[in-house]
Amino acid sequence: MPDFKKGTLAQKATRPLAFGLAAVTAIAAALFVMSSTSGKAAEDAVVIPPPAIDETASTTTEKAVFAGGCFWGVQGVFQHVKGVKNAVSGYSGGTRETATYETVSGGDTGHAESVEVTYNPQEVTYGQLLQIYFSVAHNPTQLNFQGPDHGTQYRSEIFTTNGEQKKIAQSYIAQLDKAKVYGGPVVTKVSDMTAFYPAEAYHQDFLTLNPTYPYIVYNDMPKIDNLKALFPKKFSANPVLVLKAKG
Template sequence: MRQIFAALLVAVTGCANASAAERMLVAPAPVRDETPKTELQTAVLAGGCFWGVEGVFERLQGVTSVKSGYAGGNKMTAKYSVIGTGLTGHAEAVEIRYDPKKITYGTLLRIFYSVAHDPTQLNRQGPDTGTQYRSAIFPQTPEQAQLAKAYIAQLEAARTWGKIVTTIEPDKPFYTAETYHQNYLRANPTQPYIVYNDLPKVEALKKLFPTLWSNKPAA
C-alpha cells in the first residue's frame, strides 16, 4: 500500500523532494549521555517504515550494522504479512550495532529526532498509519531507558517540536525482518516511496550532520 500511495503522490505533485521540507530540524545535543564503553553496543529504534530509518542510521560513522525488523510483540507475529494489521504490538524497527568509542547512544537519539522521523506523529509517519509505524524506543539496558527519558524531557523543555509521542518500551525483543527488507533503500533507490519519503532523510543527515556522515554505508 505504501508503495502505491507514494507512486500516486509523486505522479500528481511532480515533486519527489517535497517531504524534505516537512521537518528538517537539528535537535540539541543530549545533556546526558552513556558512560564510556569499549565493546560494541546495540540500540533499537522505531520511527515509521524501517526502510528509511535503516537508510539513515547505516550512514553514520561508528555504526557497524543496521537491521530492519520488528519489536514490541512476540516471535510468532514478527512477520510483515501479519504486523500490517496493527494488532500484533509490533513496530517496524531497526537494530543498530555501534562502536561507543566513535558514536554514542545520545548521538543516535539526536539523529533519530532530527532527521529519521517526526516524533509528534501519533501512530503514523507520512503516508503510513497504524501502531506498527509508531515512534518508539526499545532500550536494551536500564541506562538506555534513563537516557531516553532524559532526552525526551530535554527536547520537550526546549520546545523544538510540539508534544513528543515517542513511547519507551523496555524488555521487548527485536526480531529481524524478512531478507527482502534488508538494505531496501540502497537496493531500490528509484522506487517512488523511497524517493519521496526516505531519500530526503538521508540527504538531511548528510547536510545537517556532515561530521557524522559516512560515505560507506554499514553492512
C-alpha cells in the same frame, strides 16, 4: 510494502507488493508525480540540541533499537552513520509468532517496524544516535503514523536495552519538550526491550538497493541528505549493508 487493510490507495501503492514490484512501481510512479506537486515529505529534519546526558562508553559494541515509521528510511539513515556496524530492519513489541510483515501490517500485533543498530559507542554514542533519530530519521510528534504510513506498527518508540539507555532517552525527550523545538509534544514511547525479530530479506538494505523507487525518493532520500547536512562529521558516504555485515 503497503498495508491494504488501512489508509488510502496513495498510501498503500507507494510501497511494493508481493504480486510484482514492476507493477506496483508503475502505480507508485504516477502517485509520486501527484504527491510531489502537493508539498514536501512529512518527515522534515529539525535542528535540535544534543542530549544533556549521554552514555559512558566502556565497550566497543552495543545495540540500540529504534522505531519511527517505515523501517526502510530509518535503516537507511543509520546505515550512513559513522560508528554503526550494522542496522537491521525488523519488528519489536510483539511475539515471535506474529513477527512477519503480512501479520504486522494488520496493526494489531503490538509490533512496530523497528531497526536494530549495532554500534561502537567510542565512535558514536547512544545520545548521538538519539539526536539523529529525533532530528533526521523521523518526526517524533506524529502519533501512530509517519508520513504516508498509518497504524500502530509505524509508531515512534525507543526500545531500550539497559537502564542507562532508558534514563538517557527519557531525559532527552523531556529536554526536547522543554525546549519546544517541534510544533507539538514528543509522542515517542520508551519501552524496555524484550525481543527483536529481523524482517524478511527483501526488506533489508531496501533504500540502498532501490534509491530510485518512488516511495524512497520522496520519503527517505531527503533524510540521507539531511543527515549529511546536519551531521557532516557523523555521515558516512558508504553505508554498512546487512549482507556485508553478516558476511
